Amino acid sequence: MNNESQIHVQEGVVDVHHDGNGHDHHHKQSFVSKYIFSMDHKTIAKQFLITGIIWAIIGGLFSVLFRLQLGFPDETFPILETFFGKWAKGGRIAPEFYYALITMHGTILVFFVLTAGLSGTFANLLIPLQVGARDMASPFMNMLSYWFFFLASVVMMSSLFVSTGPASGGWTMYPPLSALGQANLGSRVGTDLWITAMALFVVSSLLGGLNYVATILNMRTKGMSMTRMPLTIWGLFFTAILGILSFPVLLSGFILLLFDRNLGTSFYLSDIYTAGQALPNEGGSPILYEHLFWFLGHPEVYIIILPAMGMVSEIMSVNSRKPIFGYMAMVGSLFAICVLAFLVWAHHMFVSGMNPFMGSVFVLLTLLIAIPSAIKVFNWITTIWRGNIRFTPAMLFSIGFVSMFISGGLTGIWLGNSTIDIHIHDTYFVIAHFHIVMGVSAFFGMFAGVYHWFPKMFGRYLNNTLAYIHFWVTLIGAYLIFWPMHYMGLAGVPRRYLDFSAWKSFNQFGSLNHMISIVTIIVFAVNLMFVFNFFYSMFKGRKVRTLNPWGSASLEWTTPINPGHGNWPGEIPEVHRWPYDYSKDGREYIPQTEPISANESKH
Amino acid sequence: MSSIWIIVAFILGFLIVFQIAKASEYVAILRGEERTRRENNRINGFLMLAFLIIGLFGVWYCNHTLKDKILGEPASDHGVRVDTMLYITLAITFIVFVITQIGLFYFAWKYQEKEGRKAYFYPHNNKLELIWTVIPAITLTVLVGFGLYYWFEITGEAPANSQIVEVTGKQFAWEFRYPGADGKLGARYYKEIDPTKNNPLGQIWSDPANRDDIVGSQEMHIVVNKPVKLIIYSKDVIHDVGLVHFRMKMDAVPGTPTTMWFTPKYTTKQMKEKYGDDFAYEISCDQMCGAGHYSMRGVVIVETQAEHDEFLRKQKAQYAIAMEAEQGATPAKAVSGDSTQQKQTTPVQPQGGAVSQRIR
Numbered sequence: 006m007n008n009e010s011q012i013h014v015q016e017g018v019v020d021v022h023h024d025g026n027g028h029d030h031h032h033k034q035s036f037v038s039k040y041i042f043s044m045d046h047k048t049i050a051k052q053f054l055i056t057g058i059i060w061a062i063i064g065g066l067f068s069v070l071f072r073l074q075l076g077f078p079d080e081t082f083p084i085l086e087t088f089f090g091k092w093a094k095g096g097r098i099a100p101e102f103y104y105a106l107i108t109m110h111g112t113i114l115v116f117f118v119l120t121a122g123l124s125g126t127f128a129n130l131l132i133p134l135q136v137g138a139r140d141m142a143s144p145f146m147n148m149l150s151y152w153f154f155f156l157a158s159v160v161m162m163s164s165l166f167v168s169t170g171p172a173s174g175g176w177t178m179y180p181p182l183s184a185l186g187q188a189n190l191g192s193r194v195g196t197d198l199w200i201t202a203m204a205l206f207v208v209s210s211l212l213g214g215l216n217y218v219a220t221i222l223n224m225r226t227k228g229m230s231m232t233r234m235p236l237t238i239w240g241l242f243f244t245a246i247l248g249i250l251s252f253p254v255l256l257s258g259f260i261l262l263l264f265d266r267n268l269g270t271s272f273y274l275s276d277i278y279t280a281g282q283a284l285p286n287e288g289g290s291p292i293l294y295e296h297l298f299w300f301l302g303h304p305e306v307y308i309i310i311l312p313a314m315g316m317v318s319e320i321m322s323v324n325s326r327k328p329i330f331g332y333m334a335m336v337g338s339l340f341a342i343c344v345l346a347f348l349v350w351a352h353h354m355f356v357s358g359m360n361p362f363m364g365s366v367f368v369l370l371t372l373l374i375a376i377p378s379a380i381k382v383f384n385w386i387t388t389i390w391r392g393n394i395r396f397t398p399a400m401l402f403s404i405g406f407v408s409m410f411i412s413g414g415l416t417g418i419w420l421g422n423s424t425i426d427i428h429i430h431d432t433y434f435v436i437a438h439f440h441i442v443m444g445v446s447a448f449f450g451m452f453a454g455v456y457h458w459f460p461k462m463f464g465r466y467l468n469n470t471l472a473y474i475h476f477w478v479t480l481i482g483a484y485l486i487f488w489p490m491h492y493m494g495l496a497g498v499p500r501r502y503l504d505f506s507a508w509k510s511f512n513q514f515g516s517l518n519h520m521i522s523i524v525t526i527i528v529f530a531v532n533l534m535f536v537f538n539f540f541y542s543m544f545k546g547r548k549v550r551t552l553n554p555w556g557s558a559s560l561e562w563t564t565p566i567n568p569g570h571g572n573w574p575g576e577i578p579e580v581h582r583w584p585y586d587y588s589k590d591g592r593e594y595i596p597q598t599e600p601i602s603a604n605e606s607k608h
Numbered sequence: 609m610s611s612i613w614i615i616v617a618f619i620l621g622f623l624i625v626f627q628i629a630k631a632s633e634y635v636a637i638l639r640g641e642e643r644t645r646r647e648n649n650r651i652n653g654f655l656m657l658a659f660l661i662i663g664l665f666g667v668w669y670c671n672h673t674l675k676d677k678i679l680g681e682p683a684s685d686h687g688v689r690v691d692t693m694l695y696i697t698l699a700i701t702f703i704v705f706v707i708t709q710i711g712l713f714y715f716a717w718k719y720q721e722k723e724g725r726k727a728y729f730y731p732h733n734n735k736l737e738l739i740w741t742v743i744p745a746i747t748l749t750v751l752v753g754f755g756l757y758y759w760f761e762i763t764g765e766a767p768a769n770s771q772i773v774e775v776t777g778k779q780f781a782w783e784f785r786y787p788g789a790d791g792k793l794g795a796r797y798y799k800e801i802d803p804t805k806n807n808p809l810g811q812i813w814s815d816p817a818n819r820d821d822i823v824g825s826q827e828m829h830i831v832v833n834k835p836v837k838l839i840i841y842s843k844d845v846i847h848d849v850g851l852v853h854f855r856m857k858m859d860a861v862p863g864t865p866t867t868m869w870f871t872p873k874y875t876t877k878q879m880k881e882k883y884g885d886d887f888a889y890e891i892s893c894d895q896m897c898g899a900g901h902y903s904m905r906g907v908v909i910v911e912t913q914a915e916h917d918e919f920l921r922k923q924k925a926q927y928a929i930a931m932e933a934e935q936g937a938t939p940a941k942a943v944s945g946d947s948t949q950q951k952q953t954t955p956v957q958p959q960g961g962a963v964s965q966r967i968r
Contacts, residue, residue, distance in 0.1 A: 084611040100899040175896040181862055182845040182898060188779060189845075189898045275863025276798040278810070279779070279844040283799045291846055291861055325719070326727040334737050356848065357859045358866035361763035365756050372748045372755075379744040380737065386711045387736070391728035392719045395645075396652035404656070404716055411708045415701040418748070422755040424693045424762065427686075428855040431848065431894040469636075469648065470629035477655065484663065489670055495694075496678040497852030499894045502902035510852050510890045513677045530618050534625065547633065588727040 042152075044144035045570040049151050050130035051462060054455070056158060057122020058536055064113035069529050071106045074098040074503050076522020078515075092170070101190045103503040104173040108191065109165065111176025112199070114444065116206055117161070119309040121154050123451045124248075127312055128217045128241045130458060134561035135235050137226025137578060139571045142219035146212050153209035157202045164198035172199035175501065177298055180273040180291050184265045187280040197266065200259050207256045210248050217245040226560070228580035232336070233597070235559050235584045236329060239336050240315020243343040244308050250347070251304040258297030265289070295357055299350035306443045307346040310410075311339060313450020314381060317403040319584075320457050321385060323557045324400035325392030326593070328585035331384045338377030345374040355423040356430050364423050371421035378414050382407060393588070397555065398472035399457035405480045406449040412484075413442025416491065431501075434494020437487045445483040452476075455539070460554050464567045465546035471538045475531055482528035486521050493517070558594045559584040646721070653720030660713035664706070680853065683879065683889070683910075684870040687855035689758040696754055700747060766837040766869035773828060774839045776809055777847030777860040780900030782891055783808060786822045786829075788925060794818025798843065806930040809841075813927060823926040828891065829909045830872060831916045837869040848895035851908065853879075859895055872910045879910075 043049060073082060074097075081096030092102035129147065133140055141147040164171040173191025174183035178199070186193040221242050225234070234242075261272040265286075273294045274286035322329040329335060352371040355364045385407045394400065416438040419425050429435065452475070459467050498511045505512040553562040560580065564572050578598045586595040590606055636644035682688050719725075774785040774793055787793045794817035801810035808825075811818045830836045840849055842860035849868065850857045858868040879887045891906030911919070 082611055100902070104896070104899060104901075173899075179846055179896070182896065185845070277844055277862050278798050278801045283801060287863070290864055292864060328729065328731040330730060331732045331737050333732070356857045358861050358864055361759065364763070365759060368755055368759065369752055372752050375748055376741060376744050380741055382708055383740045384737075386708065386715060387730070389712070389715045389719060391730065392715075393722070393725045393727040394649075394653070394716060394720050396649050396656075396716075396720065401652060404712065407712055408709060411705065411712070415705050418701055418751065419694070419697050422693065422697065422751060424690055424755045424758040425697060427762065427857050428690045428694070428852075430857055431850075468629050468633060470632045471626070473648070473652065474625065474629075477659075480659070484666070488667070489674060492670070492674040492678050497850070497892070499850060499892050499902075501896045504902055507903055507905055508890060508892070509886055509888045511892070517674070530622070534622055537622075537626070538629075585731065587729070589729045591726070 042148060044140070044148050046129045046133050046140050046144065046147060047462065047568070047570075047572075049147055050126050052151050053121055053125035053129060053154070054462075056155065057118050057126060058539065060113050060117040060122065060158065062533070062536065064110050064118060065529050065532065067106045067110040067113070069526055070098065071103055071110070071503070072522040072525045074103055076519045076525075078504055078506065078518075098503070100503060101170060101173060104175075104189075104501070105170045105191050105195075107501060108173045108175055108178075109171050112161070112172070112203075115176060115305065115309070116203070117158065119443070119447045119451070120210065120248075120305070121206070123447060123454075124241060124244050124308065124312045125151070125154065125213060126451075127237070127316060127454050127458075128213065128245065130462065131235075131237050131561065132217055132220050132241060133224070134461070134564065134568075134572060135238050135559055135584075136221060136224065137229055137560050137580065138220060138224040139573075139577070141216045142224055143216055146216050150209050150212035150216065153205050153212060157205035157209060160198055160205060161202035164195050164202065167194050167198070169193040169195060171195040177295075177302065178262070179298075180262055180265060180294050181277055181279075184262060184274060185277070185279055185284075186266075187282075192266075197263070200263050200266075203259055204256060207252045210252050214245040214248040214252075217241060218249065221245075226577045226580055229560075232333070233580055233583045235315075236318035236332070236335055236339075237312075237315040239339050240311040240313075240318075243339050244311045247304040247308050247311070247343060247346055251301040251308075254297055255301035258294055258301075261297075262294065292354070292357055292359065295354050296351070299353045300347075302353065303350040304346040306439070307342055309443050309447045310450070311342070313406060313447045313454075314339070316454045316457070317406045317450050318385070318388075319559070320399045320403045320453050321388050321407075322585050322587065323457075323555050324395045324397055324403075325389045326395070326556075326587045327388055327392040328583075328587055328589075329384070330387040330390075331380075332583065332585065334380055335384055338380045341377040342374060345370060345377070349374060349421075352421050352423075352426070355426045361423075368421060368423050372418065375414070375418055375421075378410075382411055382414070397456065398467065398469060398476060399453045399555075401473070401476040402449045402453035402456065405476065406446050406453060408480075409441050409446040409449060409483065412488075413438055413440075413446060417442060428497065429494050431499060432494040433490040433498050433500055436500050437490035437494060440490075441483070441487050445479075445487070449479075452479075452535070457555065458561075459539075459542070459546075460549040460566075461561055461564075461568075463543050463546070464549050465542055466549060466554075467542045467546060468538050471534060475535045475538070478531040479528055482524050482531070485524045486528070489517055489521065553596075556594055558586055558596050560597055563596065563598060649721050653717050656713045656720075657717040660710065660717075663709070663713075680883070682853070682855050683874055684851075684854035684856065684872050686762045686870045687853070687873075689762060690855040693754055693758050697751060700751065762870075766867070767835045770835040770837040770869055771831055772837050772839065773830060774809075774841065775828065775849055775860070776841040776843060777849070777893065777897070777904070778843040779845065779898050780893075780904040781825060782828070782849075782904070782906035783823065783825045784828045785809060785926075786824075786920060786923075787817075788820030788822055788920075790817060790820055792817040793839070794821050796841075801843065806926065806933045809926075811926060813930065819927045820925050821927070822920060822923040824923065826905075827907050827909055829911060829916055829919050831913050832872050832875045832910050834913070835869055835871045837867060840866045840868065845897050846895050847893045847897050847904065850892040850894035851889070852892065853889050857894055872908075875910045875912060876908075877911075 083096040085093035086096050092099050170191050172195045174189060182189050183192050183196050221238060264270040265273050271286035271289040273291045274289045277284040277286060318329050318335060349367060349371045351359060351363060351367040420435065420438055456467060456472060493514050549566050552566060563578050565574060580597045581600045582597055584597050589595060682691050772787055776783040785793060794815040795812045796810045797812055798810050800807060800812055809823060840858055840860045842862045844862060847860040848857060849860060854870050856868055856870050858866050876889060889908035889910060891908060893901055893904035
């Protein structure tokens with residue numbers, strides 16, 4: 006079935022219930038086609054979100070486990086042996102287990118939660134709703150995108166249960182470590198499964214990304230010019246482009262790695278003597294892999310953060326009751342970030358042995374990216390300036406996002422400067438930097454999105470009291486966990502060490518590690534509470550009784566409270582203005598669908 | 609057992625919080641949702657300001673408690689440059705940090721929803737936007753300028769009079785080779801590596817430059833105030849020579865030798881006098897290299913030229929050690945007089961080495 010006919014079928018469906026007067030008369034769908042193999046973008050969004058939540062619990066739990074080791078290196082936890090057997094003999098985490106935990110923590114959170122769970126959810130939910138489309142350009146491809154992600158999840162999950170353990174070469178999976186089973190336990194079947202899962206993941210993300218771009222470019226409703234789109238859509242648009250252009254490069258890198266592992270090629274291997282044996286491979290270079298990996302790896306962090314930026318812009322504007330400040334500058338800076346994202350990858354490799362001259366070029370390009378980032382921050386702050394702010398949970402998380410983005414973005418200026426990077430490369434400074442700027446920030450963007458659009462997804466509200474606790478504990482906890490890590494990094498403490506007792510230069514942070522681990526456990530528990538709130542409110546939350554609970558001007562709130570497949574029961578509304586006319590001419594807000602009146606002031 | 613109690617406590621705490629949250633929702637409906645919403649808004653608005661003040665205090669407190677545990681004196685000339693760059697960047701980013709965080713949280717508090725307040729319709733201001741594009745651009749140019757100036761000094765050619773030391777990383781230990789009297793390192797090829805024949809680095813014995821090369825492990829001896837150039841190899845996976853006190857770092861890549869140079873400023877002895885007997889210049893592996901990564905430790909001994917000459921004089925060339933063994937003299941294994949042999953028999957054992965052995 007090609008896209009054309011797909012769309013026609015789509016419209017056919019819509020026509021049926023248009024004539025039939027409302028979505029109650031939606032033609033009968035079986036449980037399977039409604040909830041499982043659904044082609045409705047809203048259902049697919051929920052599938053991505055719930056799968057993402059499950060992965061987030063697993064990935065978060067892994068961090069709790071390795072924080073136990075880091076915070077309490079001298080204690081034993083018999084309960085671990087009960088659950089993990091040989092991997093935690095005597096209640097102590099074995100090094101192989103530790104490295105498997107950190108590797109899977111990174112992989113899961115970067116790809117399965119913050120890529121699929123974040124942009125998969127909100128691109129699917131918001132693109133058709135906010136540009137005014139019945140569904141995605143190809144609902145079928147969209148469904149496939151989720152199911153490839155599901156398959157990737159199944160394979161990745163199964164790798165956790167193989168007897169030699171899952172991949173454990175770090176989430177970057179640098180060869181030769183990841184290529185040689187004899188050098189690393191996790192580099193046996195675990196890594197093959199890891200590569201397979203990631204390949205499926207790339208397929209999923211390409212199917213999704215192409216669909217998002219096609220939908221945004223072709224399926225906007227009448228009057229929805231590109232510059233009238235909410236910033237959410239701009240964020241998701243650039244995210245999709247980044248993914249389409251960079252994921253294939255990652256896949257190529259992985260395929261070569263698979264060849265090196267299983268077919269005896271030497272793309273990445275050379276001059277290796279391991280386990281008492283000289284390998285025949287000569288002439289390869291692991292640095293090639295580093296280039297291929299980071300060509301995705303760096304855009305990846307923007308793939309994670311751009312949707313969050315878009316959502317935060319939208320939510321801040323709605324809840325400040327003010328237009329977003331500098332709409333065009335916001336779009337321009339998203340565009341600049343999107344372009345520069347492809348030109349900075351080698352700043353991860355300043356000390357990899359790469360030519361120092363090349364390093365200098367990447368210093369320049371890397372620090373350039375701070376300019377659009379700075380513009381965005383100043384514009385957000387100006388957006389709340391002289392607003393009339395409603396602290397909905399979504400707004401709280403948006404403010405938290407900006408705070409985290411500032412803190413983590415500024416340390417990027419340290420790391421992007423190769424001279425400083427020599428000292429703090431691969432130390433806790435890096436851990437602090439990227440957890441704040443793309444881990445916690447992106448999570449805050451995601452939470453903001455969930456709290457803001459939950460009423461649209463399920464027709465109910467999340468519990469506010471739990472939301473406030475969730476926000477404040479997570480904000481304070483995140484700073485307590487990651488802020489002091491900058492200091493450990495300045496002291497040169499290397500990342501990926503599970504025990505510092507043998508070292509004289511790095512063992513001065515025992516009590517600090519203790520504190521960080523305790524806070525980690527508390528933050529994890531509070532986020533479990535959010536998960537509970539999510540599922541509980543899905544069924545038992547307060548019902549939404551007004552069409553537009555936040556007083557928002559954008560298009561998604563013109564649909565019924567529980568929109569059916571096709572979104573609008575009648576005609577798709579026409580758009581006459583940008584989505585940020587808040588507090589204009591003395592009016593609370595003017596919806597996008599309202600024509601511009603003759604005596605309206607210009608801006 | 610205590611872990612179970614902690615989990616139980618968490619569950620109980622959660623149940624209580626949930627009941628309160630649920631009850632507050634009912635109360636809100638009883639009292640009027642709008643009224644409750646406004647009240648919550650005021651509470652969160654106040655918390656914004658509180659968080660700002662407590663947060664800034666926290667930043668100060670964190671610095672106050674930790675500042676003495678980090679960044680000891682840079683022990684190399686490059687280290688001084690790195691630290692200078694670091695402080696320049698710190699000054700600039702800290703100012704921006706304070707201004708923007710205060711702006712964000714103060715405005716959030718100041719402009720919280722109030723009855724009768726109207727938000728100000730302010731969609732854009734080109735002048736303002738231009739200002740905050742240009743100022744960061746200029747600031748970053750300054751940072752790039754300083755950064756690259758130092759970067760090229762640090763990564764430029766090593767001075768001609770540099771001492772040369774070859775560093776080789778392997779899973780989970782360091783090996784070093786000194787060129788001996790001829791000042792040249794002999795050729796090596798990884799297929800020649802054979803620890804049982806006393807050739808841990810794969811030196812090619814037919815190369816005469818190899819005859820006087822000295823091999824050691826775990827301890828690297830270098831000379832104070834003399835530039836040293838490290839030529840870095842790896843035998844198996846990617847490692848990284850991390851020298852925290854000298855502020856230097858460079859990956860060891862199998863198949864692609866890398867280099868790094870610096871000039872140490874103080875001898876180990878001087879540092880011990882300053883910072884106590886427990887001081888050591890350590891080499892840490894800073895690139896994930898497998899189960900024993902965290903234990904891949906080496907030590908640098910910085911000494912005077914005289915001490916260094918004395919050290920080298922006591923060592924036996926690896927060639928001699930290998931040839932002795934070759935001559936069928938079984939006791940060659942027992943030549944424990946030289947440091948190389950001794951140290952190689954005590955490799956750093958990772959904690960879980962036993963686990964992996966068994967599974968293999």
